[in-house]
Amino acid sequence: MADWADLGAELDAWRADGRIATLWWRDDDATRETPALAHLLNLSQRHEVPVALAVIPRDADATLAPLLAGCRQVFALQHGFAHANHAPEGVRQEEYGPHRPRAAMLAELARGWLRIADLPRALPVLVAPWNRMDPDLVAYLPEAGLHAVSTLGPRPSRDPAPGVRCVNVHVDIMDWHGSGGFIGDATALDQVLDHLRARRAGAVDADEPTGLMTHHGFHDDGCWGFIDRFLDVTRNHRAVRWLGSDIAFWPDNLMPGRTAEAVG
């Protein structure tokens, strides 16, 4: 079981190799301004670490735009449409699994993107609800105006389809099947270290930034404390660079359909 000293040692190893450990942060299920979301954005600002909010388009209300406008380095991604399950009973929950006609799913995604595209720093990225979707749908996402996808686990490919990027998350701090709260420092750090070590060893795509996934609406004190400490430790290590989502997905600046001005 990993501890904070192990994280420091791993980052020191990156530094010794002359490499930069890139990280990014995705927080899911945003719909409106709440005390928890304000707390999350405050942590992002205080540590000067960018965060990407995965916004549920159907439920997004008018409080989000002014909130995001006031926070530099906060991006908006599309979290499905309604976070609704369309899988039959007994099958793992999915909003965009192989359960509905492709045209219906793409039309729904396009509606969702139109609802959030004008949010400050909105990026055409589909964060799949429950971190899974029909892999056959990915190639069609540009028809809905979307040009990237994000789920959980090391990405198989940076470009899963022409014009579609992939950057996943790798660290889930929630104990969904147990307490419903924080999973604990050791388990959270194990996930961080698994991905960083695999990148350094070349066992996974080393160019994929290690992604922290959070869920502001479910955090207990343990979650908040971990995030605060993780941002503090990594922000102050010379081997680490926290990436904004625009750079995480399009390090080559080749985001389709958006100008640099519109993103900035």
Ligand SMILES: [Zn+2]
């Ligand atoms: Zn979600």
